[in-house]
Amino acid sequence: MISKRVDNISEPETIAMAKKARELAAKGYDIISLSMGEPDFPTPDHIKNAAKAAIDAxxxxxxxxxxxxxxxxxxxxxxxxxxxxxxxxxxxxxxxxxxxxxxxxxxxxxxxxxxxxxxxxxxxxxxxxxxxxxxxxxxxxxxxxxxxxxxxxxxxxxxxxxxxxxxxxxxxxxxxxxxxxxxxxxxxxxxxxxxxxxxxxxxxxxxxxxxxxxxxxxxxxxxxxxxxxxxxxxxxxxxxxxxxxxxxxxxxxxxxxxxxxxxxxxxxxxxxxxxxxxxLGDNLEPSKMMTAKFKERRDLVLKLVSEIKGIKTTVPHGAYYLFPDVSSFFGKTTEKGELINNGGDLALYLLNEGHVATVQGSAFGEPNCLRLSFATSNDKLTEAFARMKIALDKLK
Ligand SMILES: Cc1ncc(COP(=O)(O)O)c(C=O)c1O
The missing domain is CATH 3.40.640.10 (Type I PLP-dependent aspartate aminotransferase-like (Major domain))
Structure with a gap:
């Protein structure tokens, strides 16, 4: 019934992981999401006011x-x-x-x-x-x-x-x-x-x-x-x-x-x-403030990830993602005896075991990596990396 055009479209894996995370959250689990790619800041006031004025006009x-x-x-x-x-x-x-x-x-x-x-x-x-x-x-x-x-x-x-x-x-x-x-x-x-x-x-x-x-x-x-x-x-x-x-x-x-x-x-x-x-006007202060915050978080996650054994990463120079190589965990088994074959298994394990949502690198054409968004607060990042460290250390 549905056209081949639509059949050929894949659901973005970023959205698929967010969906799974929401399902667990709905069951009452405290999930930290590092899967979505959006700033956690509100839109600056001068922009919101321009929209309100447009409605009134x-x-x-x-x-x-x-x-x-x-x-x-x-x-x-x-x-x-x-x-x-x-x-x-x-x-x-x-x-x-x-x-x-x-x-x-x-x-x-x-x-x-x-x-x-x-x-x-x-x-x-x-x-x-x-x-x-x-x-x-x-x-x-x-x-x-x-x-x-x-x-x-x-x-x-x-x-x-x-x-x-x-x-x-x-x-x-x-x-x-x-x-x-x-x-x-x-x-x-x-x-x-x-x-x-x-x-x-x-x-x-x-x-x-x-x-x-x-x-x-x-x-x-x-x-x-x-x-x-x-x-x-x-x-x-x-x-x-x-x-x-x-x-x-x-x-x-x-x-x-x-x-x-x-x-x-x-x-x-x-x-x-x-x-x-x-x-797009000349008030760039809110954008500068947000970038300064992202930089602080980038530095924090680089420090936190360096404390986890088995992860290799580059230093992100822009955007708000860390894209570490996690392939050293492939072939290991969980405490329940499940084999981690690839990034998809690892992302699912981190979600189920550590309650941290990430995205497997295969979604972006690099199956050895995971994408971790750091567009969230320092406290959540610190907690998420602590949970991931505990979960990853358990793999044998
Ligand atoms: C590289 C890249 N291009 C484009 C977009 C889409 O941005 P927009 O929200 O303006 O559609 C995104 C959003 O995640 C992105 O990461």
Whole structure:
């Protein structure tokens, strides 16, 4: 009855684990969730007030499909201020979250059979978004030793005559790794040899960056016209529920995204768009405060994880995830005699035994790892890592 298109969509494993955790919590267990990827802070007041004012001013009608003019202008202002990038409102399309912006972009560029190169580990939804467009995801594996980043040689070797798009997140979910300007310039040298390829640069974690300034691959003049910058307000302004994302791209691509969106949503929620205008304004203090907190937590979890034997990890330079290699526990048995075969078994064991929800790395294309979100309080993190240590120490 249901179409093959839907059959081919997998439920994000992040959501599947959260569901299991909720079931246990409903039974009365005290579950600490390190599985979801959202800031635990409330949306800043000046943003909430802008939404309230929009309601009172009856800004409640259908918005223009590509976004209200004020927000497209605000996005241009933000891209100039933060990224030294020049765009006009006609280059901007506002959508219902960056996930929707990604879907519009991939649907705009990818024909059936086109290949999309994705460095692994990758964000869960990339694979399904590409397959939904009937493209072929081509994963290029970064290694823990190289901070989970791919090299220009790996990129070159993955390119074929069918490659249409290179899709990556920088900073990266799930690894927290960050390609700096020099590394992006090296990748750009490879792209220069292959003018047909577009670069889809997902910069949703731009503000949650522990190394200082963000650099967008679109800032490299030769890449500007070929890059689709994806960003949004979810992560940097604690606005996941408002569902506002955007692209900045050359006009043909923006027009294509608008065309698709016109048939799917008729544009993003008008009240949330007015809130996003306030978010993208020049009051960056709340975002800076949140990033400082995330950095403190990053340092805390690095300390706590170093106290658990058998775990190897990189230092996340952005986003709010630790992505440790836990493969040394595979092949061990629980006190009940169950064998831990893989990351899925280990994540389930940590949930049932330690009451800590994590996500298996296979969801992100790296089965040796687990993703642990540190977007929660210091107390909860300390308790979660203590519980994980006890549970892991019991494995024989
Ligand atoms: C890498 C990456 N891109 C995009 C998104 C989607 O963000 P939004 O909430 O704006 O749809 C997420 C959310 O988890 C993400 O981790």
């Amino acid at each position: 009856n800004k409640t009608h259908y918005p223009p499909v590509a976004g209200i003019p004020e927000l497209r202008e605000a996005v241009c202002h933000k891209l100039k201020r933060d990224n030294k990038l020049d765009y006009k409102p006609e280059n901007i399309v506002v959508s219902t979250g960056a996930k929707h912006s990604l879907m519009n972009t991939i649907l705009s560029l990818v024909d059936p059979g086109d290949e999309v190169i994705v460095p692994a580990p990758y964000w869960v939804s990339y694979r399904d978004i590409i397959t939904f467009a009937r493209g072929i995801p081509v994963f290029v594996e970064g290694t823990l030793e190289n901070d989970f980043k791919i090299t220009p040689e790996q990129l070159e070797n993955a390119i074929t005559s069918k490659t249409k798009v290179f899709l990556f997140s920088n900073p990266c979910n799930p690894t927290g790794s960050f390609y700096n300007e020099a590394e992006l310039r090296q990748l750009a040298k490879v792209f220069e040899k292959h003018p047909r390829i577009f670069i889809c640069s997902d910069e949703i974690y731009e503000y949650i960056n522990y190394v200082g300034a963000h650099y967008s691959i679109a800032q490299i003049p030769e890449m500007y016209d070929r890059t689709i910058v994806i960003n949004g307000v979810s992560k940097g302004y604690a606005m996941t529920g408002w569902r506002i994302g955007y692209i900045a791209a050359r006009k043909e691509i923006a027009v294509a995204c608008e065309k698709i969106q016109g048939q799917f949503t008729s544009g993003a929620n008008s009240i949330a768009q007015y809130a996003a205008v306030a978010a």
